Amino acid sequence: MKLDTKAMRHLAAEDWKVLAAVEQGTKNHDLVPTAVIEKLSRLRGGPSSVSKSISALAKTSLIGRVKEAKYDGYRLTYGGIDYLALRHYAQQNVVYSVGTRVGVGKESDIMMVADHAGTQKILKIHRLGRISFRTVKSNRDYLRKSRGQGQGGSWMYLSKLAAMKEYAFMKALREEGFDVPEPIAQSRHTIVMAFVDSFPLRQVSEVGDPAGLYADLIGLILRLAKYGLIHGDFNEFNILIREERSTSRNETKGTEEETIKVTPVLIDFPQMVSMEHANAEMYFDRDPGPYFKDAKKTVGKDGARRLDAAVEASGFTKKMLKDLEAAVAEQLARRGEEGEDADAVEEEDDDDDEGDSDVSGEEDESREQEKAVQEAGPGTEAKGEPGRI
Ligand code: ADP
Ligand code: MG
Missing domain, CATH: 1.10.510.10 (Transferase(Phosphotransferase) domain 1)
Known part of the structure; x- marks a missing residue:
């Protein structure tokens, strides 16, 4: 999953409201029906304004429409939840621009970001569950069962838990004087921490x-x-x-x-x-x-x-x-x-749980990119222009 912040600046205030509504609706719905999005977003323009925003969000793959589902609805994609987290950081003045990817684990992306003053920080995006669970049967079965009960085993829920837990431990360790990066902020499935040179x-x-x-x-x-x-x-x-x-x-x-x-x-x-x-x-x-x-x-x-x-x-x-x-x-x-260096990234392929399962093409591309980064090793990714968010 590539973090592409280009579309962030083009989203209108209404689009953000609708995106937040889809996120909120996800708590109670696997697929958030359009009527629920309308209710939660409370746009003055009513249904036509909501549907305009839905189209804009779907076009930039921030939400995905799920075809052939029992009912019509949308779900948040990785891209959508990334944007919501970044917007939160921007509003809190924690992050102003997003730079290059400095590390890619199989289930996280590590990005260099900066604040207004140009201070470099690290954004860690947890992407737990983007690879299919297949190794330990008991865990896999547990997660599948848990997933059957609402958000239990979904990638979004698990990634949020990972970020929350990591942040809580970093704070506690730091307070006791352990040498760990200073935790700065946490939102959804992400953490911002100090960059350690x-x-x-x-x-x-x-x-x-x-x-x-x-x-x-x-x-x-x-x-x-x-x-x-x-x-x-x-x-x-x-x-x-x-x-x-x-x-x-x-x-x-x-x-x-x-x-x-x-x-x-x-x-x-x-x-x-x-x-x-x-x-x-x-x-x-x-x-x-x-x-x-x-x-x-x-x-x-x-x-x-x-x-x-x-x-x-x-x-x-x-x-x-x-x-x-x-x-x-x-x-x-x-x-x-x-082995930690293995580059065979296997995507989750067997179910309905991926937020962006309908957004074809994008995953393949990010896989290629991940492979390239892993082969080159951390810290060697080609320089990109930092994108203001
Ligand atoms: P993962 O959970 O994917 O293993 P890590 O938190 O271990 O992610 O980070 C992966 C890599 O990103 C690290 O090996 C390191 O190169 C880089 N990295 C992570 N956090 C920082 C930081 N605070 N400062 C500098 N580099 C970092
Ligand atoms: Mg690691």
Whole structure:
């Protein structure tokens, strides 16, 4: 899914109202009937004005009409919900323009964005469920069943949960002094965070003091455990290496010497689990380093705040956490199977759940683009003009 912000500036105020109405209607309808859109958008121009906006939105693929459904209706596409999130950020003065894509995971897009002052930030767009669930049968069955009950397993719902959870954990970790990017804002299936000028550990071929870095990383896992948490995907893609250079004068030699200090910055938190989780030992021992049974003894020690409990108490229902966990477990299992670099992106093909299932052509194109980006590696995508939104 390509994030193309070109059409944003051309939408009229009415179009935005109708788009918001479709989003609102999605809470109670799989397909939002035109009559419901009319009611929720409350446009002064009445039905003709609504139908004009519907056409405009459908033309730019922000909503999709579903053919051969039981009744006529529309649903929000990835594009539509992206726009609603971006508009929210624009209105809050969090984002002014969208630049290039700096990373593409299979289930997220990482974009460079900037505010009015030109400060660069990172927009992470969660796209959970864009790939078919197929690896772990129990999770797949769970999600299908859950999906049968309203929004349960839909990509939009799961992606929103992922963004909410990631943001909540980033905030909590940051408050406790962990080195994670500063979380700035969250809307729908997206997060805005500070840009960390760094390289993923994966791309770093040489460090001055590997033993020191290794110790820092093990220390990080143990410190998370103390706060009740397991990262769950602690690997060389999710550790950013920030270099701080400083020069000092060596008086004996009479020379200037440069020292480079490397600091690991941890990212990517939707799969974080509690040390109390039923499968905690499996999750913990899957990440490299220390053993669960040793770390378990330290939970809550030295006055460490229990972040697992704090976040879980911050508005997530048990069902939400379970839905998300099943989806993320699927995602991780698939990655393990194919390798993180695998470029075989398989689209969800078997059902009615994709918001943009009717918007043909677009997905193929974005797949090509994703492949190109993955092959080139992160950070190497061709420069595009930042688009004001
Ligand atoms: P995913 O869930 O798809 O794995 P990540 O959050 O791990 O997404 O981000 C993917 C990549 O995007 C990272 O490996 C890194 O290169 C880049 N990235 C993510 N967040 C930041 C950030 N705050 N600053 C700089 N680069 C980032
Ligand atoms: Mg990652």
